[in-house]
Amino acid sequence: MVYKILIIDDHPETRGIIGQVLKHKGYHIVTAENGQEGVEVAERELPHIILCDYMMPVMDGVEAVRKLRKNDAFDKVPIIMFTAVDDPRQKLAAFDAGADDYLNKPTEPPELVDRVQILLQSAYGEMPKVEETATKVVSKPKVASYFLSASESESELPSNEQPKPQAQAEAGFLLPASRQIIAVMGVRGGVGTTTTAINIASVLSGAGTATTLVDFDAKKGHIGLYLNQKTPGALNALASMSNGEIASQLQAYVAPYAHNLKLLLAHLNVDAQYPIISGTQAAAILMALAVSSKATVVDLGNTFSDVSRSTLELASQVVVCLRPERIALVAARQLLSQLQKILFVSTNVHVVLVDFSGGNSTLPKTAVENFLGHSVEAVVPILPREMAQTTNKAEPIVSLFAQSEAGIAYRQFAHLLKKV
DSSP states (O other): OOOEEEEEOSOHHHHHHHHHHHHHTTOEEEEESSHHHHHHHHHHHOOSEEEEESSOSSSOHHHHHHHHHTSGGGSSOOEEEEESOOOHHHHHHHHHHTOSEEEESSOOHHHHHHHHHHHHHHHHSSOOOHHHHOOOOOOSSOOBOTTSOHHHHHTTSOTTOOOOBHHHHHTTOOOOTTOEEEEEEESSTTSSHHHHHHHHHHHHHHTTOOEEEEEOOTTTOHHHHHTTOSOOOHHHHGGGSOHHHHHHHGGGGOEEEETTEEEEOOOOOTTOOSOOOOHHHHHHHHHHHHHHOSEEEEEOTTOOOHHHHHHHHHOSEEEEEEOSSHHHHHHHHHHHHHHHHHSOTTSEEEEEEEETTSSOOSSOHHHHHHHHTSOOOEEEEOOHHHHHHHHHHTOOHHHHSTTSHHHHHHHHHHHHHHHO
C-alpha cells in the first residue's frame, strides 16, 4: 500500500521540498496552495495524512482543519500543522481546530519523516517498508531514479556500470567531460537568480567559452526582460515539438547575443498563455545545446518542476542563490538538504550570497555558512544604483561595472566554475 499525503502550503518552494523528501520515502504526494483549495483537494483525493501550513491566503490552516474535521471522512485522518512562527498561541489554536501534531519551520527532513510515519502507524497500523513502496526507475542499463540517493542506486548496478541520471539515460546520452551544464536556482523569488545566471554566462563567454544562456523559468521569462530582447518566446515554440524535432531544429531558435554567447529565451508567461516545455523536452534541449556550447547556463527560477528535475539530473554544477535574510536562509537550508539527497556525488553545489544592499548586511559570511552547514563560494554586494543602471541599460553587471565589488565577485566565481 502506498500512502497518499496532501501538502497544503502557499509557498511553492516549500511544497516542492517537502514533497520531494516524502516522495523519496515512497509516499504519493498531492498538493494545494491555500486552505480552501486544500479542503477541495482533500475531499477529492482522500489522503491518508495531511500536512497543512498555518498562515495562508484565501483560507488559513486553522479554518481548513476545522472544515476538514467537520467531514466524517476526515475524522481520523492525521493532520500535521506547521508554521515559521514559533508562537504558543498558534500551537494551541492548531490543536483546538483538530490538528494531531505541530511542527515549526524549518523542520529537518528526518524529523518530518518520523512524525509522518508515527502518525500513519498510529492511524492505520503496521507501516510498509520504504523499499516496498519507493518508485525505482529501471531501464537498460539500470539508472538511478531522481528520488533515490546515489548509494541506493549503485547497489542495483553491476560493479562495472556507473549510475546515470534518468534524463541522460532515457535519451542514451552522457554529457562529454568537456561540456558543462550549470543550473542556477533561487531559494525564493528576488534573490538574484537571473542576475547571477546572466553574469556567469557573460564571464564564461567573455573568457572564450562558447556559452548558451537558457531561461527555464517557465512563468517569468526574466532573462529576456533583463536583457531587453524583443523576441523572447523561442523556448515556448519548442514545446510543440518532439525530442527529435528539437534536436534537429533547435539552433534556429537560439539567438546570438554577444561574442561566444547565445540565448534561448522564454516569454513572460504568468497566466500560462504560452505553452511550456516538459521535463523530457528540457533534457532534449540541453543535450542538443551541448553539441555546440561548451557551457550551458540555465536559469531555473525558484520552483521545483519536471523541467528543473531534468536539468538537475544533467547538471554538472548547481548554483544556489540566496539573500542574507532569515526567510531566504531557512529556505536555502531546506533546499541544500534536499539537493544533497537527489544529486549525484559528482555534481558540485555552490552557494552564492547576493546582497542587494551593497554589502551593508549585518549577517557575516561565517554566520551564514554555520547556519547552512555549507560553504558560501561567493558574496556579491550589489549597490542599488548598480542594479538600477544594469536593468535600465540591459547589460550585465560584469560589463557595466566590471571593477565594482559585484563585478569582481561574479568574475571570480564564474572562473571558479570554469575550473571545477
